[in-house]
Amino acid sequence: MAPEQRLVPRFAAEPPQEQLPYGRWEQRLREELLAGALRLDGEREDLGKPGAIAWHPDRSWHGYTYVPASTLTSTGYELFGYVRFLPGDAEHEPREFSARVDFTDETAERNPDWTLDLCDEAIGSWRGEAGAVATITLVWGRPLVEGGVVATAELAGLSVDQCALVDGRFTLIAPDDYRHDLLEVALYDGKGRELARESLYAGEDEDEDEGDDGAVGSETASPGASSDDHS
Secondary structure (H helix, E strand, C coil), rough: CCCCCCCHHHHHCEECCCCCCCCHEEEHHHHHHHHHHHHCCCCHHHCCECCCEEEECEEECCCEEEEEEEEEEEEEEEEEEEEEEEECCCCCCEEEEEEEEEECCCCCCHHHHHHCEEEEEEEEEEEEEHEEEEEEEEEEEEEEECCCCEEEEEEEEEEEEEECCCCEEEEEEECCCEEEEEEEEECCCCCCEEEEECCCCCCHHHHHHHCCCCCCCCCCCCCCCCCCCCC
């Protein structure tokens, strides 16, 4: 087999290990997530009350497990984020819980042209050749088209992670922004046919243009939290 021309971490995260949260475990994760939401800066009362939480498949990387989630609020915002913890074993319960939460008013319900509803958060880095650094990125979302079975993360046409849909949701952990290559998420059906594709940077050029004209303000978010891909 010929040497690889593009050295980049692929399928570095563990695949989902558990069912979607339920019962007492779901309650514990919900408490952590909502506590993170309370730490949001800005006018908290404008965000409204969170509704039912949609949990996404767990993924583990670098010793930690990440369980992403999203929920719509009573005032039309979306809260999105994740709970991170050290998983338990035969002798220890899960521990070192923390949560990251952000919000956006750019929801799928307000954007009928979207094919994938994505959120993302940088969770680490990977040093490659000649000083190049990849941003290890947690991506979670749901398809807005029918027939999807598997979501993949692709960098310069190379699949670097994939996740089978669980209850219509997926979670990926993949390198991004490496050697000028940017991450894309694709959705495939059971026969391997592509149904949808989105860049994590979709719409950013338009946002920058609007910002130059002074027409768009900035949202206030919690330190270290990412913005929604489509916001």
